[in-house]
Every structure is written in structure tokens, then in C-alpha cells.
Amino acid sequence: MTYSKNELRQAYIARLQQLDLNTRLSEEKRLTSMLFNQPEWMRAKVVALTLSQSFEIDTTPILLHARHEGRTVVVPRTLPKRQMEFVEITEDTSFVESSFGVLEPADGRVYGPDEIELMVVPGVAFTQNGHRLGFGGGYYDRYLSRYHGDTVSLALPTQLATDDEWQPDEHDQHIARILTLAEC
Numbered sequence: 001m002t003y004s005k006n007e008l009r010q011a012y013i014a015r016l017q018q019l020d021l022n023t024r025l026s027e028e029k030r031l032t033s034m035l036f037n038q039p040e041w042m043r044a045k046v047v048a049l050t051l052s053q054s055f056e057i058d059t060t061p062i063l064l065h066a067r068h069e070g071r072t073v074v075v076p077r078t079l080p081k082r083q084m085e086f087v088e089i090t091e092d093t094s095f096v097e098s099s100f101g102v103l104e105p106a107d108g109r110v111y112g113p114d115e116i117e118l119m120v121v122p123g124v125a126f127t128q129n130g131h132r133l134g135f136g137g138g139y140y141d142r143y144l145s146r147y148h149g150d151t152v153s154l155a156l157p158t159q160l161a162t163d164d165e166w167q168p169d170e171h172d173q174h175i176a177r178i179l180t181l182a183e184c
Contacts, residue, residue, distance in 0.1 A: 009136060012125045012161075028057050032061055034179050035179060040150040043117065045117060047074070047118045047120065049066070050102075051075055057154050073089055074116060082142060085110050086110065087105040087110055089105055113143070113148070118149060120154065127160075128160070128163075128178060131174070131175075132153060150177075152178075154179050156181075157181055
């Protein structure tokens with residue numbers, strides 16, 4: 001039996017929401033530590049992150065670590081026609097809530113795709129070979145189609161999918177590295 005991407009998305013989000021908090025925090029901490037040891041992280045001066053929602057891997061520790069190391073952190077701001085841009089955040093950044101309920105920078109310097117060296121790409125589910133099931137809006141796939149820097153995604157064990165769980169669409173963008181706890 002095959003499921004639609006939307007059905008799979010809902011199932012994976014439910015699994016994330018049901019994950020035991022202590023298990024989740026432990027797994028997230030291990031994944032973020034792995035990220036900080038990756039060559040892509042070590043050489044990146046400009047890192048793109050999301051401001052995570054409650055069911056996503058918490059990006060706050062990643063953001064704080066990047067800022068502590070002197071890296072520039074940029075986060076997405078949605079635009080019309082399902083487009084987005086990445087805006088630098090600083091201690092002076094003010095935020096507004098998007099129509100999706102996500103905080104976005106109200107102002108700040110916009111960085112183009114050629115200025116971002118590492119993008120930590122969010123998602124609902126991932127396969128080991130770099131396929132990503134996103135949130136359904138296509139924002140990241142559109143942006144990644146013109147981005148040529150390093151991409152990495154962090155996948156909790158509950159987010160790992162088999163290669164045949166869904167059929168990638170033609171516009172779906174490949175993620176270069178999926179970090180999992182299986183690599184520990």
C-alpha cells in the first residue's frame with residue numbers, strides 16, 4: 001500500500017509529537033554535536049537555519065553555537081508566490097509572525113544563495129540517500145534549485161524513511177548529507 005506525501009507528512013509529524021521528551025532532547029543533542037564536527041560546518045562562515053516549530057528539531061542550540069563561534073546566521077522569510085529569502089539575524093533583529101505561525105525577521109540584510117555556505121534544511125522525513133519530505137509548500141525546493149552550497153539535514157530516528165516510502169517529484173531537491181544517529 002502506498003500513501004500520498006500528505007498522508008506520510010501527517011503520520012511523521014504525529015510520530016514527532018508523540019516522541020518522549022527526554023529521548024528527543026538526548027537525540028537532538030547528539031545530532032547537533034555531530035553537526036558541529038562536520039567539515040561543512042567547520043568551513044562555513046554563513047549558515048542558514050530555520051527558527052524551529054515545536055515538533056521540529058530545536059534549532060536554538062545550533063543558532064546560539066553558530067553565533068558564539070562568530071558565524072553569520074540567516075533564517076528564511078517567506079515572500080509571495082511561495083518564494084523565500086534568507087535574512088541575517090542579530091541581537092537587534094525584530095520578528096513578525098508569518099501566516100504559518102513561524103517567526104520571521106521583520107528587517108535585516110538579505111543574503112543571496114551564492115553567499116550562504118551551509119544550509120541546514122528542515123523536513124518531516126528523510127531517506128539515507130538524501131530524499132526529503134518537506135512541509136508541503138515547496139519553499140525549500142524552489143530555493144534549493146538555485147542554491148549550490150552545502151546542504152545537511154538532521155534526522156531523528158523517528159524521521160528516517162525507507163527509499164521506497166514515497167516517490168520523489170521532479171522538482172524535489174536532493175540533500176547532500178543526512179545526519180542520523182546511526183552514524184554515531
